[in-house]
Amino acid sequence: MHRLLCALFLVSSSAWAVIETYEFSSPDLSSRYHQLSQELRCPKCQNQNIADSNAPIARDLRVVLYEQLEAGQTDAQILDFMVARYGQFVRYRPEVDRQTALLWWSPLLLLVLGGVGVGRHFRKKDHHPAQGLTAAERDQVDRLLEDRLP
């Protein structure tokens, strides 16, 4: 959708599907190629992985990826190779380290915080039992009062 939206906002982008016909020695390599080519960001273009980009550099990186996979490199080795040359920027899945701790752990943190907040909310109830009118009754009063206002 990025390309459509970019097109909508004046950024020219060409739009033909990248289709290449690599022959892999095993289906496992082929699926790792798919996975990795979608997790590596094209350094030249805005917000495209190397699998979808038409940029020459993306094509070069696909060739490198193919060759390294066929040469038996592990995913980690390939990612290190790319990061050494193009920086953390090329990884769409940022490495979990001190710098990215906030990014990776905050979902859990927020859920726990929210959960604790909700829990405390219910415990408070024990300390302050419902007093007098219910909310609905108060609404009714509010509404009746409002009706009297000019």
Next chain:
Amino acid sequence: MRVKRFIPLAGFALLALLLFKGLSIDPTALPAARLGQPFPDFSQPELLTEEVIGASALQPRPALVNVWATWCYSCRVEHPYLLALAAQGVPIYGLNYKDESEKARQWLSELGDPYRLNITDRDGTVGLDLGVYGAPETYVLGPDGVILHRHVGVLDEAVFERDIRRFFTAPGRVAQASAQEGGE
């Protein structure tokens, strides 16, 4: 109790500051991953002599390494300025990136040759090791052979004076400047 009601406002204030800062940041500017590292070693023929050379051939230093190709329109734009720089005595080494050597030699004989030597990088492997993602790009090589700076795009006088001149005038401050990053 009341203070809690200000949390959303405070959060938004931080966000707004971030976005304001964001307005002056260029999301496309990419620092070279190789900054502060030695120029990656290679073994490729020189463009004119066809003699196989390595990174040790890039002498004297400090120097510029200019990534260029005949298919690259912007390279033609910056070429006259490279000639001017070379005339000033700035050592420039070329990296003839994914190009046809014959065309490249012709280009140099027609337009003039600002390069002390040219690395022939037919299939882009040196470029890849360097982290090149297009042409033209220009790297600053320090006296010790370490990459100090990268400029992406056309190199002209304004860019040179602003970002690059300092590497050639004050050798003592070179290491300090390595954290600096420029680019268009």
Next chain:
Amino acid sequence: MIPEIGHLALIIAFVFAMGLAVIPMWGAVRGNSAALNLAPTLAMGVLLFVGIAFAMLAVSFLKDDFSVAVVAANSNSLLPAIFKFSALWGNHEGSLLLWVLILSGWMAAVSWFSHGLPSVMVARVLSVMGMIAVGFLAFSLLTSNPFERLLPNIPLDGNDLNPLLQDPGLIIHPPLLYMGYVGLSVPFAFAIAALLGGRLDASWARWSRPWTNVAWGFLSLGIMLGSWWAYYELGWGGWWFWDPVENASFMPWLMGTALVHSLAVTEKRGVFRAWTVLLAIFAFSLSLLGTFLVRSGVLTSVHAFASDPERGLFILIFLALVIGGSLLLYALRAPTVASRINYTAVSRESLLMVNNLVFTVSTIIVLLGTLFPLVMDAFSLGKYSVGPPYFNAVFVPLMALVMPFMAVGPLSRWREDSAARWLHELLVPGAVVVVFALALPLLFGARFNVWIALAVLLSGWVAIGVLKDLWRRLGVGSGYGLRWQTLTPSFLGMATAHLGFASVVMGAVVVTQLNEERDLLMKVGDVEFLGGYRFELTALSRQAGPNYMADQAVFEITQGDKAIATLVPEKRRYFASGQMMTEAAIDGSVWRDLYIALGEPVEEGAWAVRLQFKPMVRWLWLGGALIGLGALLTVADRRYRRQSTSQSAAIAEATGLAG
């Protein structure tokens, strides 16, 4: 002349918006009913003149007036008329005008449908919307004038509309999306008006709830259509990319989802008031933030921004005023007395709290992931990219977390319920779903896939909750006949939307897990098998379109002896821009799509081709449509129409509620 009329109309609309922002608000403060009652008239004035401006720009496009810069940049004389019209909003300036037009449309709708509301409330709501209109009209007039002329050097022909946008998708997707985006300004305005008036109660929630549902419904439909459009238009069969620009529209949707549910509690039970107001402010703030992110270039391309730094700064200042102002108002005016907690931890209220928690966390996560690269950059900590792998890793568990509660929610009782009762209601259907999820692969003779089993389990669970609720309401087996009258539009809308959600989850998981894809070289006569289908390339040809030349490949698809389809993917070259485009060919059905895209000719007579088999991919958009339509359906509920008949009816309702 026509562009000048449009420009003038836009200026007049700005004056009307200024009036709307100031006069009724002043009237509300001073108790001046003449000033109050001016609000609907002023709102109509804004609509009228923005409408004229829009029409003038449309005429400029249709008449190929290339002296207008926007037309010259985005249209072409060869462009089919319908695309000339939609090209109007296929660019920054024009889409901003559409934004304002839709905003004024919403204002007019509010003044039209709010006869029964206290006039001071209507005046405040319209006035707040008027302020937003002032901001956007000023943005348009000062930084993005759509009527700017290219004089005296008028181009002979236009640059053409980006080929990607030459598609019916452009005609309907942006207007629907904007309907949702901008529609969230209505609950926002209601929330601000309520804060200003100092009355945040169930009646406020009742007034803004139908507007919220409609806006959120349109947003759902808009996002769904965008996803579908990307799927068939981009040529590689993806349907969601977690792109920053996409996230910009997804965040208001997530927050809106929380708001829609929270409003239900506030309306029915009078609790969560401050929280609901905050959600209403957040939801619209996120759609403003999205506008900023998309148009300032902070996250996407710099090109538009670098040439025009005022734009980003202008929206940022506007954001600061609108969001900062409303959050300040919230801090000062939100009810500080916590509403009495008259419900237990096992109640519908607490289940809706889970919904709010999960969707709020999801929104924050999408925001965090979207802005993380910017944060790191701002503190010079390096350049990072946060993409689909991150969002999927975080978002999928969050959705899986909320789904178990989704089935219980509709069945649960307000105030106090018991887990034993839930168990009683759902034990048998739950067991059926578990068995079904485990046994399904056996039925199809397929390999057991744990993700699909989970998806079937969770979606089935949600669906069974809806069906059980339906069953109970109808009183099946009670011996008194079916109670059709219990199927109110509110209930049907909720049920439809929940089923839609289950459908989206099924589609997303199945197509991700079982997608088959092959890139290969094919010549005429070549045959390939994929997903049990036989693909034969039977012919290659070249055809001329109205403004492009296309290479076509003809594929005959068969399964056994049965002819399934003839698909003709194209690769087009557009004359005006010289751009190449892949036009994929798709054979769609409920259970699977066959998707063919043409790459490039590699050698004599051979093309690189991508064949894809995408099971259940349609469930995504079917689900999205159900979510949107469900939300729209709720508005038909009688209790929302009552507000427009008379206030005494509202009181009667309140009495009934208390009793």
